[in-house]
Amino acid sequence: MAQTLASLILSKVVCSVLLLCHVRSASVLYDLDLTNDGPITTEAQATIHSTLRMKDGGNSPVSDRKYHFNWVYAPLTLVESSGHGADSTIIVTSPFPGVFPVSVQVMHADCWLCQTIARNLTVLEVSEFIVGNLSITQTEDHDKVDSRSPTGALTRVSFLLHDPSNYFKSASFTYKWDFGDGTEMTTEYPTVYHNYPTVGVCTVHLEVAAEWRQDGSGMEQRRKMVQKTGHFSAALELMDAVRGINIVGSTEAHVMENLNLSLHIQGSLPLHLCWLIKTECVPLDRDHCHLVAMNATHYNLSHVFRDAGQYCLSVRVENGVNMLQSYQEIQVRPSGIHPAFLVLPCITLLSAMLGLAAYVTFRSSAQQKDLVEVADFDFSPTSDTSPSGSKWSCRQMCCETCCLWPSQESCETIREHHRLLRPLREPVKMYTM
Numbered sequence: 001m002a003q004t005l006a007s008l009i010l011s012k013v014v015c016s017v018l019l020l021c022h023v024r025s026a027s028v029l030y031d032l033d034l035t036n037d038g039p040i041t042t043e044a045q046a047t048i049h050s051t052l053r054m055k056d057g058g059n060s061p062v063s064d065r066k067y068h069f070n071w072v073y074a075p076l077t078l079v080e081s082s083g084h085g086a087d088s089t090i091i092v093t094s095p096f097p098g099v100f101p102v103s104v105q106v107m108h109a110d111c112w113l114c115q116t117i118a119r120n121l122t123v124l125e126v127s128e129f130i131v132g133n134l135s136i137t138q139t140e141d142h143d144k145v146d147s148r149s150p151t152g153a154l155t156r157v158s159f160l161l162h163d164p165s166n167y168f169k170s171a172s173f174t175y176k177w178d179f180g181d182g183t184e185m186t187t188e189y190p191t192v193y194h195n196y197p198t199v200g201v202c203t204v205h206l207e208v209a210a211e212w213r214q215d216g217s218g219m220e221q222r223r224k225m226v227q228k229t230g231h232f233s234a235a236l237e238l239m240d241a242v243r244g245i246n247i248v249g250s251t252e253a254h255v256m257e258n259l260n261l262s263l264h265i266q267g268s269l270p271l272h273l274c275w276l277i278k279t280e281c282v283p284l285d286r287d288h289c290h291l292v293a294m295n296a297t298h299y300n301l302s303h304v305f306r307d308a309g310q311y312c313l314s315v316r317v318e319n320g321v322n323m324l325q326s327y328q329e330i331q332v333r334p335s336g337i338h339p340a341f342l343v344l345p346c347i348t349l350l351s352a353m354l355g356l357a358a359y360v361t362f363r364s365s366a367q368q369k370d371l372v373e374v375a376d377f378d379f380s381p382t383s384d385t386s387p388s389g390s391k392w393s394c395r396q397m398c399c400e401t402c403c404l405w406p407s408q409e410s411c412e413t414i415r416e417h418h419r420l421l422r423p424l425r426e427p428v429k430m431y432t433m
């Protein structure tokens, strides 16, 4: 009993191994590509194409032997079949909708009872409706809609018919659009633009109708109208376009100092930022800039300049809707001058000043009488207000002259000279001793 069971198992194992070897040997050499251009509408035609290739050779052609392609396509109707070498093509159609498997087996054509060297299977979808794709994209094409609300989103809604056999060549189409926001529209062209007042998820429904005259088979039937329809819908999450880039922060920096700028961006996330600082403003592409995937609408940028001069910060911000570039000029000054550089000119200036003061003192002691009269006895009515003005002008002059601490003596001297030079402006009382 146990012996019979063992031999049964053994024979099963042998069988499976043999079968596996057979399948392996059959499929080890060849690949059989099998494609169809479906889905199709009932009555339209689908092309199913098959190509035999060597497995590891990639694109290396198979040998010149003849191959037999054995197609199984029932219940589809065969319209045409053709083949050459390692390629075979069939064209099929169906009056009924459904999902139909189509298989093909390939064997050498020149031998009897040859085994299959490759096989494959494809599934063809046949629909009673029009086949196609409805797509929505958000666009920034300002030419299409002039009066855009600032928060609105312009969309391009487009239907693409899938008709590889040109079945609808003589049909006229009608498109009924429902934009989901209460707006409906009927057109004869497959692309429309619609402006949504707010961002968020939008859903578009489309009803396509195709109508054409078909030649009847008999004389009495003449030509009859044929109509096919299709229902499609598509949804899209609308985003705010990038509307502005605000660069906040100082646009002046010093060499070897951190320049901190903050970028504020108006637009829906996710945003992709790309920035570059160069001596001139440049239009940016993704390859030559600092790329940042932004998680928020602001970004802090920090940069250290090695050389003084004029720079330009080029910024490019992008989201799923549009792209915006902005530029900011940056002035980089040499870092603060070292005190040591000031010492020498200051010493020179100071000594010049002291020399001048000494000279003036010497001169004034020589002409003391004349000067004392004018300088010490000033009782003019404007003397309460004028000193501030004259002092200012004096200090200004002093500062222009020496740029450091104006020497009091020289100031006095200059003031005195001013007084002496402009006797007519101020009513100066005259005294005689």
Ligand SMILES: *[C@@H]1O[C@H](CO)[C@@H](O)[C@H](O)[C@H]1NC(C)=O
Pocket (backbone or CB within 6 Å): 030, 031, 032, 033, 034, 035, 119, 120, 121
């Ligand atoms: C069947 O065809 C498809 C499409 O060409 C291909 O990707 C797949 O590898 C094929 N299968 C076999 C077993 O050759």
Ligand SMILES: *[C@@H]1O[C@H](CO)[C@@H](O)[C@H](O)[C@H]1NC(C)=O
Pocket (backbone or CB within 6 Å): 039, 131, 132, 133, 162
């Ligand atoms: C519809 O579009 C999708 C994505 O672009 C594509 O994969 C699909 O094949 C298209 N279908 C038809 C019928 O064109």
Ligand SMILES: *[C@@H]1O[C@H](CO)[C@@H](O)[C@H](O)[C@H]1NC(C)=O
Pocket (backbone or CB within 6 Å): 257, 258, 259, 260, 302
């Ligand atoms: C910029 O920020 C850094 C810290 O991130 C700070 O150390 C530096 O002082 C800042 N620079 C300026 C000019 O504010």
Ligand SMILES: *[C@@H]1O[C@H](CO)[C@@H](O)[C@H](O)[C@H]1NC(C)=O
Pocket (backbone or CB within 6 Å): 295
């Ligand atoms: C982005 O924000 C999400 C949540 O808002 C957070 O989980 C994630 O860590 C952030 N990523 C970065 C790079 O900051």
Ligand SMILES: *[C@@H]1O[C@H](CO)[C@@H](O)[C@H](O)[C@H]1NC(C)=O
Pocket (backbone or CB within 6 Å): 262, 299, 300
């Ligand atoms: C950017 O800088 C501002 C101050 O300038 C600070 O309040 C903010 O938190 C910073 N943001 C990030 C992400 O570091």
